[in-house]
Amino acid sequence: MRVGEYLFKRLKALGVRHTFGIPGDFVLPLYQALERTSIKPIVVTHEPSAGFAADAYARIKGLGVALVTYGAGALNMVNAIAQAYAERSPVLVVSGAPEIQDRRLDALVHHKVRTFESQLIVYQEITCAAAALNDPRTALEEIDRVLDAISRRKRPGYLEIPRDVVFATGARSQRAGLPARRPDPAALREVMGEVVARLNRSRRPVIYAGVEIERFGLMRKLVRLAEKLNLPVVTSMDGKTVFPETHRNFVGIYMGRVGSPEARQVVERSDCVLMLGALLTDVSTGLFTARVDQASLISASSEEVSVSFHRYPDVNLVELVQFLLTTRAVKRRALRIPRRRRAALAAPPGSLTTRAIVEELNTFLAPGRFTVVSDVGDCMYACVDLRTDTFLGPGYYNSMGFAVPAAIAAELAWPGRRPVALVGDGGFQMTGMDLGTAKAHGLRPIVILFNNGGFATMQAIAGKKPYFRVAPWDYVGIAESVGGRGVRVQSRATFRVALAEALRSRSAFLIEATLSPTDISPAWARIADEIRSRLYAGSTRTKGVG
Structure with a gap:
């Protein structure tokens, strides 16, 4: 069986129905092999979006795939895959590569960094298994090895496939699935x-x-x-x-x-x-x-x-x-489960704050109908008080740019649920243009943009600084320019109306929630206090916090 054909046959058997990436010349043979399958390529705006989307897809489906070109493509996605590794997400990165037959030590091939192995070495640091399929005779077995490692360890894997290997015939893999683990x-x-x-x-x-x-x-x-x-x-x-x-x-x-x-x-x-x-x-x-x-x-x-x-x-x-x-050996308890003090969360009835947004969402998010996806920032830490049944977010590695690509992947992976993406203005400026990708594929994410005009989480720690400002964009105009819809709201009542309008919408819908630059969630207020107490414990006596 040809190497590319075998790879995509294995991926389909593992439940993969979409890949995420951007085509480039070194990966074109793989895209051509993909055309011969029912797996659909989702072309995003930027490789980091491909990594974030594959990560979110993996969290729902059990395996996500990013399909990118050599060098400028795969190396542009390192941060997103590093996050997947840190957060134990089973993503497969598939990268094209230059032909084996043209690899002379002194060959200056575009997208090459230092050596032809440089990219493989980088990905070995952020995956649980990595392989360059330079020899068709061992390629199928290496595919199985990497996929087995991803399944077992729930971390990313990496396959690098030269252009002249994709349609080469591989030797039959002798690697059976690993036997079920038997505890001592x-x-x-x-x-x-x-x-x-x-x-x-x-x-x-x-x-x-x-x-x-x-x-x-x-x-x-x-x-x-x-x-x-x-x-x-x-x-x-x-x-x-x-x-x-x-x-x-x-x-x-x-x-x-x-x-x-x-x-x-x-x-x-x-x-x-x-x-x-x-x-x-x-x-x-x-x-x-x-x-x-x-x-x-x-x-x-x-x-x-x-x-x-x-x-x-x-x-x-x-x-x-x-x-x-x-076991019947552990006794059942008759314990009183503490109830949450909801009154302590109440925001002023008319103002639009992060706390008010969470309270409105707690009413809006009917069980079984939505997937909440969050970027990092106060939009995520506010979710300490959000009640929902499905949530995706970078809760450990904390990379910005996750939410919009992840919302696209979430709807593809779980089409019965509508994604609700929570993102700050800074995070949206990184990957928000993938609202156009959602439109291209008929997807309908509801994007709630927390617009406080800057990095409010950092400001809560260090005070007002010019480098915490985020350039003002016409976010509603951007959503409409790529075929979606958008509204700008400044009060709790208009936010509630916007949620109802978004629910009725048949396209991607952006709600720009205008917040005070000093507004932060109760959770981040506690975090900021903790960080300040450590950052400035030794310096406040001499320099002040400023």
């Missing part, structure tokens, strides 16, 4: 016995769920587990919506001192925290203000389980969740 029986008995004992003797256990619950397909099992044991559930920011936020056992997002006060109370008073698939990053821990005693912690990830100070590398998250669902 002795380790399994020991860790499960310790987990059962710890849970049963605890008085205030809580489940703290993170992003790996979604990546490994455990969301429904998590609901069953919480209901079986009747435990309160908190999530991390990057794990938002891995547990239904309308469920009676859901408490809030735990981020130490800067997240939900109710979640903080439940976690930090607990004598047994069952941490499932959560990553203890600076973001998820509220700049490391989380206070979880390791002696009271049961932690399960895709790589190991630990109970207090005992580590079990031969047992993982999937195995622990399955055990807890099937």
Whole structure:
């Protein structure tokens, strides 16, 4: 079978129906091979958009594909794929490359950097498996190896395919799928016995769920587990919506001192925290203000389980969740689930603020109808108080530019749900022109643009600075120029009307929400206070904060 044909046959079997990218001369043979399949190429405005879109598609479908050219294409996408690696998103990057037969050491080929291997070396740093398919005899086996690694580790992989290899015939792959992982029986008995004992003797256990619950397909099992044991559930920011936020056992997002006060109370008073698939990053821990005693912690990830100070590398998250669902040894609790203090969130009735936008969205977002996608910035941290059932956002790596491309991918991956993209003015100026891509493919994202005229999150930390200003654009005009619709709103009442109008719209719809330059969400106010206390602790006595 030809190399390109085999690759796209494998991708289709894995559920891929779209790729994201921009054609270039070194990748044209791959696009030609793609034409012979039912997989549809989505051409975006810029390679970073391709990476962000493939990442979002992967989070929903289990695998996303970015198809780009050599050098100027693939290297332009490094940041987006670095984010996918950091956030454990199973993306495959497929890059074209110059022909093998023309590769002389002194050949100055366009898009080449230092050597013909430079791009491969870069991608080896941000993927779990990478291969240059320079030899058709091993190409099919290498494709299988990289795809197996992506599936197993839920991180990006990379394939580089020279132009003269795409239509070459490859040797049959001898690599069967990896056998199912079998935990060590002795380790399994020991860790499960310790987990059962710890849970049963605890008085205030809580489940703290993170992003790996979604990546490994455990969301429904998590609901069953919480209901079986009747435990309160908190999530991390990057794990938002891995547990239904309308469920009676859901408490809030735990981020130490800067997240939900109710979640903080439940976690930090607990004598047994069952941490499932959560990553203890600076973001998820509220700049490391989380206070979880390791002696009271049961932690399960895709790589190991630990109970207090005992580590079990031969047992993982999937195995622990399955055990807890099937065992009768853990007792069910009759615990009171704390209720959220909604009155504390209320914004003034007439003003349009970040808090007011979240409150209106909490009413607007009917379960099962929308996918909320957020860029980084206050639009994302405001979502600590947003209640929805599906959420995508760069909750750990925090790269700007994610929302609009991700909204496109979300609608393609999940056409029954309409995407609602939350983005700041700075983030929109990076990738917002992909509203035109949405129009080209008949997609209907609702884009809510938080226009405060600058980087308000930075201003909340360091004060007013000229370099925090964002150039004013006619965002409504831009949306209309690419075939969408748009409105500009300045009050809570007009924002509510705009949401209703957007819902009726049959095209991409942008709502430009005009905010005060000093408006920030309650969550970011707490984060900014924390950062200021660290940045200026030693300098305020001599220089001031300024």
